[in-house]
Amino acid sequence: MANEDVAAFRARFREWVAGALPETWRDLTRGTPEEVLLPARRAWGERLHAGGWAGAGWPPAYGGLGLTVEHQVALVEEQVRAGAPEPLNSNGVEIFGPVLIRYGSEAQKLRYLPPMLAHRELWCQGFSEPQAGSDLAGLRTRAIPDGDGWLVRGQKVWTTYAHCADHCYLLVRTDPDAPRHAGISMMILDMDQPGVSVRPLRNIAGSSEFNEVFLDDARIEAGQLVGDLGQGWELAAYALSVERGLSFAERALKVAREFERLLDMVDGLASEDPGRGAERFAERLVDAFVRTRTLHALVVEIIDRSARGEPLGSLPSVAKLHWSESHQELLRLGLDVLGQRVGDPEHQDWVRAFLFSRGETIYGGTSEIQRNVIAKGLGLPSGRAA
Amino acid sequence: MSGLAGVSEQHRLLRQSLRELLDDASPITRVHDAYAGSPVPGEAWDALARAGWLSLATDDDGGPDAPTTLDVAILAEETGARLLAGPFAHTAAFTIPLLRGSGATALADAVAAGTELVAALMPAPGWGDGGLRWSAPALRRPDGTLSGRAAGVAFGAQAAHLLVPVGSGDRLAVACVPAGAAGVTVTADAVLDATRPTATVVLEGVAPGEVRWLGDPDADAAAAVDRCARRFVAVLDGEAIGAADEVLRRTVAYVSERRQFGVPIGSFQAVKHRLADAFGAIELARSLAYRVARSLDDGDGDGDARDLLASRVQCASAVMTACEAAIQAHGGYGFAWEQELHFFYRRAIVDRAQPAPPDDVRAAIRRGLR
Numbered sequence: 001m002a003n004e005d006v007a008a009f010r011a012r013f014r015e016w017v018a019g020a021l022p023e024t025w026r027d028l029t030r031g032t033p034e035e036v037l038l039p040a041r042r043a044w045g046e047r048l049h050a051g052g053w054a055g056a057g058w059p060p061a062y063g064g065l066g067l068t069v070e071h072q073v074a075l076v077e078e079q080v081r082a083g084a085p086e087p088l089n090s091n092g093v094e095i096f097g098p099v100l101i102r103y104g105s106e107a108q109k110l111r112y113l114p115p116m117l118a119h120r121e122l123w124c125q126g127f128s129e130p131q132a133g134s135d136l137a138g139l140r141t142r143a144i145p146d147g148d149g150w151l152v153r154g155q156k157v158w159t160t161y162a163h164c165a166d167h168c169y170l171l172v173r174t175d176p177d178a179p180r181h182a183g184i185s186m187m188i189l190d191m192d193q194p195g196v197s198v199r200p201l202r203n204i205a206g207s208s209e210f211n212e213v214f215l216d217d218a219r220i221e222a223g224q225l226v227g228d229l230g231q232g233w234e235l236a237a238y239a240l241s242v243e244r245g246l247s248f249a250e251r252a253l254k255v256a257r258e259f260e261r262l263l264d265m266v267d268g269l270a271s272e273d274p275g276r277g278a279e280r281f282a283e284r285l286v287d288a289f290v291r292t293r294t295l296h297a298l299v300v301e302i303i304d305r306s307a308r309g310e311p312l313g314s315l316p317s318v319a320k321l322h323w324s325e326s327h328q329e330l331l332r333l334g335l336d337v338l339g340q341r342v343g344d345p346e347h348q349d350w351v352r353a354f355l356f357s358r359g360e361t362i363y364g365g366t367s368e369i370q371r372n373v374i375a376k377g378l379g380l381p382s383g384r385a386a
Numbered sequence: 387m388s389g390l391a392g393v394s395e396q397h398r399l400l401r402q403s404l405r406e407l408l409d410d411a412s413p414i415t416r417v418h419d420a421y422a423g424s425p426v427p428g429e430a431w432d433a434l435a436r437a438g439w440l441s442l443a444t445d446d447d448g449g450p451d452a453p454t455t456l457d458v459a460i461l462a463e464e465t466g467a468r469l470l471a472g473p474f475a476h477t478a479a480f481t482i483p484l485l486r487g488s489g490a491t492a493l494a495d496a497v498a499a500g501t502e503l504v505a506a507l508m509p510a511p512g513w514g515d516g517g518l519r520w521s522a523p524a525l526r527r528p529d530g531t532l533s534g535r536a537a538g539v540a541f542g543a544q545a546a547h548l549l550v551p552v553g554s555g556d557r558l559a560v561a562c563v564p565a566g567a568a569g570v571t572v573t574a575d576a577v578l579d580a581t582r583p584t585a586t587v588v589l590e591g592v593a594p595g596e597v598r599w600l601g602d603p604d605a606d607a608a609a610a611v612d613r614c615a616r617r618f619v620a621v622l623d624g625e626a627i628g629a630a631d632e633v634l635r636r637t638v639a640y641v642s643e644r645r646q647f648g649v650p651i652g653s654f655q656a657v658k659h660r661l662a663d664a665f666g667a668i669e670l671a672r673s674l675a676y677r678v679a680r681s682l683d684d685g686d687g688d689g690d691a692r693d694l695l696a697s698r699v700q701c702a703s704a705v706m707t708a709c710e711a712a713i714q715a716h717g718g719y720g721f722a723w724e725q726e727l728h729f730f731y732r733r734a735i736v737d738r739a740q741p742a743p744p745d746d747v748r749a750a751i752r753r754g755l756r
Contacts, residue, residue: 263756278755285755286699286748293696294670301673318666368655374665375658378638383653 002067010074013053017082020047026083027261031352034207038088038164045087045119054087055117057246058097062113069307073300076246080253091160092116092123094247096169099186099239103227112167112188126156126170126189126213127236134369136171137180137233141215143172143187148222150174152189152215158363162198162211165191169239170220171232184232188224195219205355243364244316245306252299252323258330259292265350266337276339284333291326298322314377317370324360324367331357397457404464407437412468417729420471420580426544427472427503434470435500440478443617455479455620456679462621463628469729471581473505473540479621481506481549484560484614488600488607493547493562504562505545507536507587508741509615511695513753518691520615522553524561526603530594531569532561535587538739542585543574550589557606559599563589567596579732615741616682619694622740623675623701630668630708633730637661637712640719657715664704664711671697671704692754695747702738709734 001009025040048054056072058064067075087093093116100109115121132139141154152172162168168189175183189196195218200208227235263278266285270277278285298319305312331354338347361367376382412430420426434440442453442461453461458479465474473481477497481504485494496502509520524534532552542548548570550561565572569592575584601607638661641652651657674697681690709731713720720727738744 267756278752282752283748286751289692289751289755290696290699293693294674294700297673297677297693298670300677314665315669318669322666322670368659371659371662372655374662375652378634378661378665379642380638380652380658380661381642381650383649383655383658 001065002071004071006068006070006074009071010078013075014078014081016051016053017078017084020051021082021084025085027257028083028085029258029349029353030356031205031349031354034209037085038209041085041088042119042122044085045089045093048087049118055093055097058101058113058117062101062109063117069303072246073249073303076250077253080250080257083257086247086250087119088161089116089119089122090247091125094245095125095239095243096123098242099169099235100226102238103231103235105223107223108188108226121166122161122164124159124162124165124168124191125239126159126162126168128158129155130157134366136236137184139171139173139184141170141172142176143174143185143220146219149224150187150220152187152195152218152220154215156213156215158201158210159198159213160210162191162213163200163208167191168213169226171236174229174232178230181233182230184236185229186226186232186235187220188226189215189218189220190224193218203356204358205352207352207356240365241316244302244320246303248316248320248323249299249303252295252319255323255327255330256292256296258327259288262288262330262334262337265334265347269337269341276337281333281337284336288326288330288333291322291329295319295322295326314374317365317373317377320364321367321370321374324357327360328354328357397453397460400453400457401461401464404439404461407433407439408464408468408470412465412470414469414726414729416471417469417581417726421577421729426581426583427541430468430470431472432500434465434472434474435498438498440474440482440500441498443479443483443621454679454683455617456676456683458617459620459624459675459679462624463631466625466628466733467632469581469629469733473582475618475621475625476506476508476540477504480508480614480618483617484549484610485562485600487610487614488560490562490598490600502547503541503545504547504549505539505542505565505585505587506549507534507539507551508618509551509558509611510742510746511615511619511750512746513750518612518616518694518750518754520551520558520608520611522551522558524550524552524589526552526554526559527591532563532589532592532597534589537586538575538584538736539572539587540582540584540740542572542587543583548572548587551607551611552603554603557604558608558611559603559605560601560607560611561603562598562600563592563596567592569593569596579729579736581729582733582736584736613682616691616694618741619698620675620679620682622737623671623678623697626701626705626734626737627668627672627675629730629733630664630671630705633705633708633712633727634661634664634668636727637664637708637715641715644717651715660711661715664708667700667704667707671700675701692751695751695754698747699744699751702734702744705730705734706738 028037055064056067056075060066129139143150143152170187170189173183174185195216197214199212201210202208266278302315334350411433442458482494482498497504507523509522512519512521523536524532548563548565552559552561569590571588573586577583641657642650644651678694678697712727719725
C-alpha cells in the first residue's frame with residue numbers, strides 16, 4: 001500500500017468511501033445534535049478500521065499502515081471531499097497515539113494502540129485545570145506514590161468525551177519542589193474506577209461533549225507512566241505539535257466545503273427572496289473565498305514542508321489562528337444570510353456550529369497565545385515578568 | 387523564510403547573485419534620489435538589464451535550465467524589497483515574453499538590454515464563459531485605427547514605445563505604438579511613488595501606419611496575453627511579498643531596540659499582536675502566491691484562475707497591512723519622511739491597483755464563485 005502510486009491509492013479509497021459512507025453521516029458539523037453526531041463519528045472510525053484504512057501514519061507493528069505523508073494527505077482530502085465525519089477517537093489516534101509511539105514502552109504500545117485504532121477503547125485528554133488554562137505549566141493535580149503506582153488527586157476541566165472514554169492521558173504534578181515544567185509527568189488513567197467522577201459541562205451550543213473530571217485517589221499503575229518521571233512537559237509539547245498536523249488539516253480543509261454549503265444556502269434563500277441573493281453579500285463572500293483559499297494553501301504548504309523535514313517555525317500558529325477566525329467569519333456570514341430565518345429548524349446545525357465556533361479561538365491555544373507564539377518566532381522580546 | 391518546493395536547483399545561486407547586484411546598484415539612497423528628481427529608471431535598472439535579469443522569463447520552452455515562474459516570482463521579492471526603480475514585473479514577466487513570443491526579437495533584445503523602455507498597457511481581468519478573461523485597453527476600429535484609454539500605466543511617460551493589447555472583434559491582438567505617434571496622448575500622473583511613476587494614456591484614432599502589430603493582427607493572441615498576464619500577476623505578487631517582508635523586518639528591529647517605560651516596546655502584547663497579524667497576512671499571501679506560480683509552471687488550466695485573483699487580493703492587502711502596522715509601531719518616526727517606510731507604502735498603494743483596481747479583481751472573483 002505504501003508503495004502504491006498516490007493517484008491509484010486515492011482512487012481506490014474514493015471508491016471505498018462511496019460505498020462505506022452512508023448519506024446520513026455526510027456533512028455533519030459541530031452543530032449536529034450529539035445523539036446523531038457521536039454514533040456516526042464512532043461508527044465511521046470503526047468502519048475505517050475494519051476497511052483497513054485507519055492509522056495511516058502509524059507503524060504496521062501496532063496496527064498502522066506506515067504510509068507516506070502524500071498517501072495520508074490523500075486519505076484526509078478524500079474524506080473531506082466526501083463530507084465524512086471526524087472519527088470519534090481522533091484525539092487518541094492523531095494526538096496521543098504518536099506520543100505513545102515516540103515515548104511509550106513496547107508493552108504500552110502493544111496494550112493500548114490496537115484497541116485505540118479499532119475504536120474499541122476511547123480516549124480523552126486530561127490537560128487543562130480550573131487554575132491552569134493558557135498557563136498549563138501551573139497545573140496542580142498531584143500524583144502521589146502509592147506502592148509501585150500512584151494515587152491521583154485533583155481536577156481536570158474541558159475534558160472532551162470524558163463521559164464515554166475508557167482512558168485518559170493525564171498531566172500530573174509528580175514533584176511539587178521541582179521547577180514548574182520539570183515537576184510534570186504524563187500518565188494513563190483508567191476512567192472506570194471509584195476515584196474518578198465525571199460531571200458533564202454544557203457548552204454554549206447546548207451540547208455536553210466536555211466535562212469536569214474529579215480525581216479523588218484515583219489509581220494509576222506502575223506501567224501507566226508514559227516516558228520518564230518529570231518528562232511530561234516535553235510529551236505535552238509534542239502532543240500539541242502533532243495536534244497541528246493532519247487532523248488539523250482535515251478541519252481546515254473542511255472550511256472549503258462549508259463555503260460551498262454557504263453558497264448553496266445563499267442561492268436557496270434567494271429563491272424565496274430574490275433581494276437577498278449573492279449580490280447582497282458579494283463583498284463578504286469574496287472575503288470568505290480569499291480566506292478559504294489562503295488557508296488551504298498554507299495548510300498544504302505546512303504538510304509539504306513537514307514531509308520534506310523542513311522547519312515550520314510559527315506557521316502552525318498562523319494556520320490555527322487563521323482557521324479559527326476565518327471559520328467564525330464564515331459561520332457569521334451564514335447567520336447574516338439567514339437573517340430572520342435564523343430560527344428555521346432546517347438551519348439549526350449552522351447556527352449551533354456558529355455558537356460552537358466561539359470555542360475554536362480558545363481551545364488548543366487561544367488566539368492570544370498563538371499571537372504570542374508568532375511574536376516569539378519573529379524574535380520580539382519577552383514581556384513576561386521574570 | 388520561504389519554502390522552496392518546485393524551485394529549481396540554481397535558484398539559490400541566482401537569488402544570492404541578484405541580492406549582491408542590488409546591494410551595489412540599488413541601495414535605499416537611490417530611492418531618496420528618485421524622490422529628489424533623479425531620472426528613473428536609472429542606473430540600477432541599467433545594471434539589472436546589463437546582467438541579463440530582465441530576460442529571465444520566456445513565453446516558450448526555455449529548456450530545462452530556464453527559470454520557472456516560481457523562480458522569477460521569488461527573485462522579484464528581492465526587487466520588491468529594494469523598491470527597485472523600474473517596471474520589473476511588467477517588463478520581465480509581460481513585455482519581453484510577449485515581444486519574444488510574437489517574433490519581435492530585436493525590440494525584445496533592446497528592452498532586455500535596457501536600451502529601450504516599453505510601457506505596457508495592462509489588460510484587465512474579468513470573468514466570463516466560466517473562466518478568466520482579459521479585456522484589452524484598446525480597440526481596433528473597422529477603419530484600422532486604434533482607440534482606447536489606460537490609467538496607471540507604469541513608466542508610461544518615460545517609455546519610447548507602448549505595448550497595447552487590442553480588442554478586435556472577439557479576438558485579442560497585440561500592438562506596439564510609438565509614444566510620440568499622432569493620436570497618442572500620454573499624461574504623467576502626479577508622482578506618488580517616484581520609483582514607479584505612472585501615466586494616463588489615451589489613444590484616439592491612431593493611424594494604421596503608426597501601429598506595429600506583433601504577429602498577425604487577425605489571429606487571436608488571447609492565449610499568449612493570458613499566459614503573460616498571469617505571469618505578470620505572479621511576479622507582481624512576489625514584489626509585494628518582498629516589500630512586506632522588508633517592512634516587517636525593519637519593524638521587528640525597531641521595536642526590539644526602542645524603549646519606553648523602561649522596556650523595549652516590542653515586549654508589549656499590543657505591539658506583538660499587531661506584528662503577528664502582519665506576519666500571518668504575509669505568510670498566507672506567500673503560500674497562495676507560490677501555489678499559483680507552481681500551477682502556472684505545471685500548465686494547469688482555468689481551475690486555478692480564481693486562486694490567481696485571490697492571491698492578488700491577498701498580496702496587495704498584506705503589504706498594506708504590513709506598512710500600516712510598521713508606521714504605527716514606529717510612532718512619530720513612522721510618520722516622518724526620513725524613516726523611509728512611506729516609500730514602501732506608496733509603492734503598495736500604486737501596485738494594489740495593478741493589473742486592475744482591487745474592486746475589479748474582487749468583482750471577477752465574485753462572478754467566478756458559481
